[in-house]
Amino acid sequence: MTRITVMDAIDQALAEEMAHDPAVLLMGEGVATKRRALVEAFGPARVRNTPLAEGIIAGTAVGAAATGLRPVVDLLFAPFLCYAMDELVNSAGKLRYLSGGQFDFPLVAIAMTGAGWGVGAQHNHNLEAWFAHAPGLKVAMPSTAADFKGMLKSAIRDPDPVLFFVDIALAYTDGEVPAGEHLVPLGRAARRREGRDVTLISYAKTVPVCEQAAELLAAQGISAEVLDLRSIKPLDEAAILASVRRTGRAVVVHEASRTCGVGAEVAALIGEHAWDALRAPVLRVTGPDAPAPASPPLEQAYVPQPAAVAAAAQRLMAGAEAAACV
Amino acid sequence: MGIRLYDGRAEELLQAMWLIRAYEERAVALQAEQGVPGTCTAVGQEAAAVGVVSALGADDLILTNHRSSGHLLARGADPGRMLAEVMGRRDGYCKGKSGSLHISAKDLGVVLTSTIVGGELALATGVALSQQMLGRRGVVTCFFGDGAACEGRFHESLNLAALWRLPVLYVCENNQWQAFVHRRETMLADNIAARAAGYGMDTAVVDGNDPEAVRAAALEAVESIRASGRPYFLEARTYRLRGHFEPDDQAYVDPDELAAWRARDPLALLEARLLAAGRIDADALQALRAEAYRRIDAGWRFAVDSPYPATAELTTDVYA
Ligand SMILES: Cc1ncc(C[n+]2csc(CCOP(=O)(O)OP(=O)(O)O)c2C)c(N)n1
Ligand SMILES: [Mg+2]
Numbered sequence: 001m002t003r004i005t006v007m008d009a010i011d012q013a014l015a016e017e018m019a020h021d022p023a024v025l026l027m028g029e030g031v032a033t034k035r036r037a038l039v040e041a042f043g044p045a046r047v048r049n050t051p052l053a054e055g056i057i058a059g060t061a062v063g064a065a066a067t068g069l070r071p072v073v074d075l076l077f078a079p080f081l082c083y084a085m086d087e088l089v090n091s092a093g094k095l096r097y098l099s100g101g102q103f104d105f106p107l108v109a110i111a112m113t114g115a116g117w118g119v120g121a122q123h124n125h126n127l128e129a130w131f132a133h134a135p136g137l138k139v140a141m142p143s144t145a146a147d148f149k150g151m152l153k154s155a156i157r158d159p160d161p162v163l164f165f166v167d168i169a170l171a172y173t174d175g176e177v178p179a180g181e182h183l184v185p186l187g188r189a190a191r192r193r194e195g196r197d198v199t200l201i202s203y204a205k206t207v208p209v210c211e212q213a214a215e216l217l218a219a220q221g222i223s224a225e226v227l228d229l230r231s232i233k234p235l236d237e238a239a240i241l242a243s244v245r246r247t248g249r250a251v252v253v254h255e256a257s258r259t260c261g262v263g264a265e266v267a268a269l270i271g272e273h274a275w276d277a278l279r280a281p282v283l284r285v286t287g288p289d290a291p292a293p294a295s296p297p298l299e300q301a302y303v304p305q306p307a308a309v310a311a312a313a314q315r316l317m318a319g320a321e322a323a324a325c326v
Numbered sequence: 327m328g329i330r331l332y333d334g335r336a337e338e339l340l341q342a343m344w345l346i347r348a349y350e351e352r353a354v355a356l357q358a359e360q361g362v363p364g365t366c367t368a369v370g371q372e373a374a375a376v377g378v379v380s381a382l383g384a385d386d387l388i389l390t391n392h393r394s395s396g397h398l399l400a401r402g403a404d405p406g407r408m409l410a411e412v413m414g415r416r417d418g419y420c421k422g423k424s425g426s427l428h429i430s431a432k433d434l435g436v437v438l439t440s441t442i443v444g445g446e447l448a449l450a451t452g453v454a455l456s457q458q459m460l461g462r463r464g465v466v467t468c469f470f471g472d473g474a475a476c477e478g479r480f481h482e483s484l485n486l487a488a489l490w491r492l493p494v495l496y497v498c499e500n501n502q503w504q505a506f507v508h509r510r511e512t513m514l515a516d517n518i519a520a521r522a523a524g525y526g527m528d529t530a531v532v533d534g535n536d537p538e539a540v541r542a543a544a545l546e547a548v549e550s551i552r553a554s555g556r557p558y559f560l561e562a563r564t565y566r567l568r569g570h571f572e573p574d575d576q577a578y579v580d581p582d583e584l585a586a587w588r589a590r591d592p593l594a595l596l597e598a599r600l601l602a603a604g605r606i607d608a609d610a611l612q613a614l615r616a617e618a619y620r621r622i623d624a625g626w627r628f629a630v631d632s633p634y635p636a637t638a639e640l641t642t643d644v645y646a
Pocket of ligand 1: 472501504
């Protein structure tokens with residue numbers, strides 16, 4: 001084990017996968033400027049600065065992926081994905097199907113998002129649910145340095161297009177990363193804390209929020225389980241259902257706005273498949289249906305806080321009626 | 327049926343053009359009479375398709391768009407499998423999941439097709455990057471229309487291809503129409519090639535209704551790309567003789583303009599030239615047309631006999 005930041009974990013994953021497979025290349029606005037070590041190790045043909053044009057960066061990645069390369073594109077901030085939406089959604093996500101399976105699209109699109117820099121809604125927009133809703137794409141959104149490394153490596157090796165979201169607030173946090181080859185499969189949730197009474201289900205920066213909420217709850221004698229989804233699509237349905245079957249209660253927590261968010265999907269999944277095990281309704285604690293503000297206090301107010309998550313869990317413990325009057 | 331290579335004889339070009347025309351007539355009839363989904367026909371643009379494709383080698387790749395039948399058939403696609411695709415049958419090139427609008431055929435080097443206008447322009451740079459980085463020789467031919475040249479991706483694609491010296495042959499079939507809007511209403515310039523020149527690319531503008539002229543220009547373009555490793559822009563001036571998407575009564579089309587271009591029907595033009603020069607006789611012409619219609623008949627029978635895909639196919643091929 002070594003302690004490294006999430007940014008370093010991403011660097012390590014890129015370097016290891018570029019060494020592992022000569023078909024891997026990195027493209028984006030400034031990637032060759034910022035990642036000199038990769039340019040030196042693998043040459044300028046495999047680490048390319050691009051023009052300021054997200055659509056063609058993504059399109060080039062899609063075309064290259066279909067014909068033998070494994071591109072990783074850094075599209076900077078998630079809102080900029082809107083310029084690349086056609087290539088990601090209509091081409092990467094659909095052309096495998098529309099061609100009757102003739103082509104694979106092994107590519108990774110990396111983008112940062114989330115509160116933490118006070119840069120406002122055109123740099124901060126948690127739009128992972130959009131891509132989870134689009135067929136043919138996979139969506140990863142890890143919370144620990146080890147998972148950033150292991151999941152990025154898996155994403156690069158994956159035969160399908162993967163959206164890989166980096167929560168800005170986590171980028172410079174550090175964590176233990178296993179030495180040697182470390183691969184974390186896509187589509188598998190991780191239990192961060194075991195509990196009996198309620199499951200707190202989350203991903204990205206609100207995983208630590210749920211862990212803090214679990215501490216608050218423990219002080220009140222409530223045993224909360226924390227499940228880190230890590231991967232939004234494929235979603236680890238089995239892990240979600242198994243946990244909720246044990247605890248009988250669930251709170252889904254994410255920074256992204258509520259309406260049609262990942263929380264709605266998880267709640268519906270539980271309702272459809274674990275209804276009999278539920279002792280209270282599934283609650284959501286999410287960001288509001290508003291663009292992200294820049295003002296630091298407002299930006300933080302956007303993000304679910306441990307006290308709010310703990311309060312939701314307490315309402316569930318108090319019974320279905322208390323939960324219903326949220 | 328594999329990739330069709332051409333030695334350049336005029337009969338070969340004419341034969342391919344008749345195959346496209348006969349195919350389109352059948353697609354139109356299937357829509358009108360059998361309720362088969364409509365298509366974007368390439369009627370009037372056969373010379374542009376055949377002229378360019380006839381200049382390609384076995385290693386060269388093609389990206390195309392919604393109006394792809396000419397490109398596919400010229401490349402050697404089996405009309406039966408194409409009709410099966412249009413009819414949503416299991417034996418179509420894409421198992422019936424594409425329909426007419428996004429047919430690709432990897433075996434023929436028709437690697438990607440996007441019906442998002444301009445989509446193929448965004449993908450072509452990536453395909454060409456693969457060619458460059460993996461040391462493959464083939465040139466990447468990207469077909470698109472004058473409408474696609476109005477999309478932002480057109481500019482992004484040309485700029486990147488020029489900058490990275492990607493082996494792309496851009497082929498703009500300027501057919502004067504962008505669905506229901508005349509090209510004149512969408513741009514001040516009369517041609518598209520000037521834009522490409524602005525990105526530092528060699529360009530040529532050719533009479534898109536003359537297959538021999540298109541072929542000559544495409545051969546030169548391909549040679550230039552192979553020699554320099556740089557992209558090349560070829561604009562074929564042509565006309566969409568039928569509507570945008572079947573059925574389409576073309577009520578919005580200026581009848582004089584349509585008549586003028588009908589008088590320049592690329593098949594009739596080539597036939598007249600060959601007859602006048604004694605390069606072909608009437609019997610040979612007749613035989614060549616009959617063979618095209620015979621092949622389409624056989625293809626249609628194949629397509630009709632092909633079953634619809636099993637319902638289980640609904641969710642296959644989404645992920646690898
Ligand atoms: C992004 C996008 N916008 C609009 C359409 C609808 N549409 C399909 S074809 C077409 C016209 C395209 O014109 P052009 O590029 O000149 O090709 P042509 O049809 O003339 O061959 C339009 C508007 C589309 N498919 N994609
Ligand atoms: Mg047009």
